[in-house]
């Protein structure tokens with residue numbers, strides 16, 4: 001390994017890399033060496049892909065990527081609510097634009113799984129969103145392993161969080177059509193907001209069941225202000241402000257959303273669980289709720305590379321422990337249902353292409 005890696009990267013890999021027997025998995029026909037990935041919002045422009053690999057992430061989601069350069073929000077826009085292990089983010093998405101992101105991705109050497117998280121520019125009119133997502137999807141197609149269609153842009157007053165089926169299908173359909181003409185299959189996932197109602201979450205799940213959509217990323221940050229018991233003074237000082245909350249306060253809602261999608265879809269499609277995951281136990285709870293993969297963002301901002309090493313190590317140990325007898329495999333109601341859904345999820349995970357179009 002030493003011979004094929006620059007010294008700095010070798011050191012990083014030996015400090016933070018992972019070789020854990022229980023973490024490997026195949027999802028959408030893609031091999032992941034760990035189910036723990038880097039969420040969108042850290043590497044907007046795909047500049048550090050090799051570092052994510054060396055640090056031990058199983059995958060890295062680049063973005064959100066916009067068509068044209070946009071940002072940066074006048075500072076300050078990111079507030080640490082340390083006592084609650086949370087962040088308040090009121091930044092507009094900062095992107096160097098899709099052409100630059102492609103140049104950056106081309107320079108990668110590692111084979112880590114890379115997701116392309118795409119969204120529209122803030123200034124693009126809502127009715128032009130479908131055209132813009134396609135403008136991002138087409139050039140990126142050969143450079144990423146899967147796509148996340150981000151419809152959870154809620155960190156500024158200028159929100160874009162479509163919840164209407166027609167509006168969402170107007171975005172997704174051209175992407176499905178483009179993919180149909182390609183030799184390689186790129187899974188497409190939808191990233192949703194934790195602020196959706198149960199009915200809206202069911203609608204997103206039904207879109208996944210009824211269309212060629214391959215999975216859901218649940219969730220982005222919340223515009224809610226719950227779970228901030230220890231940050232009352234700081235929140236008071238900040239006053240009423242736009243922005244999304246992430247980190248520990250979001251955890252139970254994110255897990256609840258994943259569970260709801262898993263139960264309604266009977267575990268037939270992959271879900272990437274994201275929101276408030278900061279320990280191996282949190283990651284395990286997310287997997288038990290029905291997630292196939294898990295992402296971290298706030299925890300990484302607080303603790304850097306040592307967080308992923310700790311979570312990989314701890315999760316490997318937890319997954320190695322036999323479950324107490326009678327424990328359902330995942331978040332389902334009955335033992336019978338649990339057996340069926342686990343079988344389905346396994347079948348799905350190992351089948352490529354994932355969906356017949």
Ligand SMILES: Cc1cc2nc3c(=O)[nH]c(=O)nc-3n(C[C@H](O)[C@H](O)[C@H](O)COP(=O)(O)O)c2cc1C
Nearest residue numbers: 039040041063064219220221246247275276297298
């Ligand atoms: C500073 C910051 C920037 C973010 N930017 C994006 C983004 O560009 N696109 C996106 O889909 N999600 C973005 N997110 C949301 C995260 O990907 C994640 O869904 C959310 O923070 C919940 O996970 P966490 O509790 O582990 O942070 C951002 C979050 C933070 C804190």
